[in-house]
Amino acid sequence: MTQMSMSDFGHDRLPRDHELLRASALTMRFGGLTAVDAVDFTIPAGRVVSLIGPNGAGKTTFFNMLTGLYHPTEGELTFMGKDTFGRPPHKIAQLGMSRTFQNIRLFKEMTCVDNVLVGMHTKLQGGMLSTLLRLPSQRREEREGIELARELMRFVGIHSRHAELAGNLPYGDQRRLEIARALASRPSVVLLDEPAAGMNPMETAALEGLMHRIRDELGCTVLLIEHEMKLVMSVSERVTVLNFGKKIAEGTPDEVRNDPAVVEAYLGSSDGAVVADKYGDEVATA
Numbered sequence: 001m002t003q004m005s006m007s008d009f010g011h012d013r014l015p016r017d018h019e020l021l022r023a024s025a026l027t028m029r030f031g032g033l034t035a036v037d038a039v040d041f042t043i044p045a046g047r048v049v050s051l052i053g054p055n056g057a058g059k060t061t062f063f064n065m066l067t068g069l070y071h072p073t074e075g076e077l078t079f080m081g082k083d084t085f086g087r088p089p090h091k092i093a094q095l096g097m098s099r100t101f102q103n104i105r106l107f108k109e110m111t112c113v114d115n116v117l118v119g120m121h122t123k124l125q126g127g128m129l130s131t132l133l134r135l136p137s138q139r140r141e142e143r144e145g146i147e148l149a150r151e152l153m154r155f156v157g158i159h160s161r162h163a164e165l166a167g168n169l170p171y172g173d174q175r176r177l178e179i180a181r182a183l184a185s186r187p188s189v190v191l192l193d194e195p196a197a198g199m200n201p202m203e204t205a206a207l208e209g210l211m212h213r214i215r216d217e218l219g220c221t222v223l224l225i226e227h228e229m230k231l232v233m234s235v236s237e238r239v240t241v242l243n244f245g246k247k248i249a250e251g252t253p254d255e256v257r258n259d260p261a262v263v264e265a266y267l268g269s270s271d272g273a274v275v276a277d278k279y280g281d282e283v284a285t286a
């Protein structure tokens with residue numbers, strides 16, 4: 001790879017709805033606790049799909065298995081046609097998966113643009129020798145990298161902040177910076193763990209548009225974990241619901257929101273009040 005620009009961001013993409021990832025009976029146990037219990041799940045290419053469920057349902061644990069942070073206890077996992085069960089995170093990242101974290105993980109003492117450059121490291125070709133010699137090819141790569149980093153910051157809507165330290169950004173902007181960094185490796189799929197957490201309603205509304213642009217303009221599939229039901233229901237093409245580690249429902253937003261098991265899971269949890277509040281009419285009539 002020599003050229004990095006947004007215009008060729010979408011090359012090497014699977015056709016829409018081809019299976020990007022498949023988890024079969026994926027299970028994670030921590031001692032006596034089964035955090036994820038035999039979950040079957042697929043990600044269709046070119047879509048925005050969501051994983052929801054009450055606090056502690058196993059959503060983040062599921063992400064951690066997909067990305068290799070956790071070694072699953074049991075089950076099967078394939079990504080891009082490769083067996084990725086138990087593979088380390090950097091190997092899975094190289095196949096085209098990247099993520100953000102529920103608790104933001106930025107280098108707060110580094111500038112925003114440098115944070116995005118860090119996300120590019122799986123793709124930069126320059127090795128040790130060319131770094132020492134500062135070969136022209138490597139300088140060009142650096143230049144192109146900075147250019148792409150700035151384009152990505154513009155893409156997520158925080159371009160004016162590129163020279164600021166990441167730690168000085170307001171919370172919502174840090175979330176968007178983390179998304180820019182996740183996109184920097186030009187992944188086939190990006191996993192977003194509660195990106196709207198800490199965002200105000202305006203920022204949350206903008207996030208909906210951003211997810212559609214990630215899909216449509218970058219050709220990148222999106223898997224979203226989200227608490228903000230209004231966002232999930234408006235942005236997702238398919239929703240999967242976990243409760244106590246088990247998949248209890250899956251379907252279009254309309255199918256899922258009218259599913260009695262889902263309504264019960266939410267109303268019976270500590271999140272019930274939140275859901276009923278934002279979502280009361282649909283839940284009440286389901």
Ligand SMILES: Nc1ncnc2c1ncn2[C@@H]1O[C@H](COP(=O)(O)OP(=O)(O)O)[C@@H](O)[C@H]1O
Nearest residue numbers: 030033035053054055056057058059060061062
């Ligand atoms: N590293 C871990 N060690 C032990 N228990 C964990 C670990 N990670 C998650 N859990 C437990 O697994 C369950 C699911 O957690 P999590 O996946 O974070 O849920 P969610 O993201 O849906 O809120 C919780 O009971 C949590 O305490």
Ligand SMILES: [Mg+2]
Nearest residue numbers: 059060061102
């Ligand atoms: Mg979580």
